[in-house]
Amino acid sequence: MAKIIRGGTMVTAADTYQADVLLEGEKIAAIGEGLDVSGAEVIDAAGCYVFPGGVDPHTHLDMPFGGTVTADDFETGTRAAAFGGTTTIIDFCLSTKGEPLRQAIAAWHQKAANKAVIDYGFHLMVAEANDQVLEELQDVVQTEGITSLKVFMAYKNVFQADDETLFKTLVRARELGALVQVHAENGDVIDYLTRQALAAGNTDPIYHARTRPPEAEGEATGRAAALAALADSQLYVVHVTCAEAVQQIAQARERGWKVYGETCPQYLTLDISCLEKPDFEGAKYVWSPPLRDKFHQEVLWNALKSGILQTVGSDQCSFNFRGQKDLGRGDFTKIPNGGPVIEDRFGLLYSEGVHAGRISLNQFVDVVSTKAAKLFGLFPRKGTIAVGSDADIVIFDPGIRRTISAETHHMNVDYNPFEGMEVQGEVVSVLSRGEYVVRDKQFVGHPGAGKYLKREPFQRP
Known part of the structure; x- marks a missing residue:
């Protein structure tokens, strides 16, 4: 199903702007204002940054x-x-x-x-x-x-x-x-x-x-x-x-x-x-x-x-x-x-x-x-929000303040080196190639969904 991310602030390494993003299949299909596709799931990103x-x-x-x-x-x-x-x-x-x-x-x-x-x-x-x-x-x-x-x-x-x-x-x-x-x-x-x-x-x-x-x-x-x-x-x-x-x-x-x-x-x-x-x-x-x-x-x-x-x-x-x-x-x-x-x-x-x-x-x-x-030979497939790039998207709420702790992290380890550190901002949802991995702070992905990436030869950036 197509998805439209609406209401968020798009941020890339070069630009910051307001726009909607249309995801179709594994790719970013369109970026613009007022995008509307029949039957598309609308993802409300109001108040959030939309990062690659x-x-x-x-x-x-x-x-x-x-x-x-x-x-x-x-x-x-x-x-x-x-x-x-x-x-x-x-x-x-x-x-x-x-x-x-x-x-x-x-x-x-x-x-x-x-x-x-x-x-x-x-x-x-x-x-x-x-x-x-x-x-x-x-x-x-x-x-x-x-x-x-x-x-x-x-x-x-x-x-x-x-x-x-x-x-x-x-x-x-x-x-x-x-x-x-x-x-x-x-x-x-x-x-x-x-x-x-x-x-x-x-x-x-x-x-x-x-x-x-x-x-x-x-x-x-x-x-x-x-x-x-x-x-x-x-x-x-x-x-x-x-x-x-x-x-x-x-x-x-x-x-x-x-x-x-x-x-x-x-x-x-x-x-x-x-x-x-x-x-x-x-x-x-x-x-x-x-x-x-x-x-x-x-x-x-x-x-x-x-x-x-x-x-x-x-x-x-x-x-x-x-x-x-x-x-x-x-x-x-x-x-x-x-x-x-x-x-x-x-x-x-x-x-x-x-x-x-x-x-x-x-x-x-x-x-x-x-x-x-x-x-590392992955751009522009990865690393940006652009038409034709993989639909790898992070919806990030900058208004949330949270405390890092081993009690709440998801790593398989019994401590966190940043234990007790207060940080500003929190990841809300994450999509990998157009599919949710984390949705509203809950894991909805599955093992094996990740693909091996063959990378292009080095080019001086």
Whole structure:
């Protein structure tokens, strides 16, 4: 059945205006005033913003890490994403040295099949860059439509790749039209500092942050940017946390290098003091890179506003406090890294960004939806409200004030890092390709409704 969204304020990355939106099938069919189609369902959006569905470019669902597996799989994770206003995610597919890339991709397809309630795509981790892998990448990009490749510069002896692997991946990505992503921290330095801390008996969660200083992130960011320029390739720095990394990205962009950056809500709203909470509560805030001193927050907000950073991902990687995070009691290196953020990404960026006056309404749409769609080969299918685009729509009431809590969130995890935070605005209804996933704050979607997205090659936005 056709649907007409009426009475709302349409907001895209470029425009804010009053109009009706006609949805037919999976697409946006028309935008205008006084639209009327016989038999169409009328959705009253009076007093609400009508946003394009959020695009979260950074999630880890059903992912093994540190001897356990993330608490949210593709069903619970995408359900929570939908409640939070996100209609598309791109999840990280982890590969293993010595195994065909196709094997890793097949495993991630199996994880998502018949579970996702919203649309999804994959990034692919590159653990080594031998001749076989470099040859396989052509099939990955052209057949699977996976046009983004992840290289870790940290997690020594687990995920970390050397500079040769990163450089070869950048060169191959230039040839194939793929965007290379880096986790930018100096893993060798962190490994040394970590061993020093443990030897000195420093085992509490706060030492996770103290052994991963911002200088190690800044150095790795600058090194990756220089290698991308040398390869004449394109680079996307995930989860930027600090002034040191922002400075490196700003300098690279000033030189005309194709370097882009992402930050996350946790780095915009929380700080290093969270890791010092008593009774091991600090373990809830252990993720990598770690939370920083509070002054970095305004640096990140200003970088979003000025365009030095382009996107905000959740880095969703949820582990329960009981039974998972507490594996690291007595040794911070054994605390599973990650936190539950997928549901609150969209709302936190509106409240702390738009409502607090840090970014404009249109910039909000750009950083939570449009720019990610452009960078990762999904625009204009995703990331905007336009005729011919997928009918991914969020109806958002800016007048509601609510409190974030684990008691009311939909993630499959026993805590919320933003517990007790008051935010302005709430998602009311969410449509994915023209069908309700959340209607009047109630889940009406179903597992398996989400489609796998083959993405287009990288184009400079």
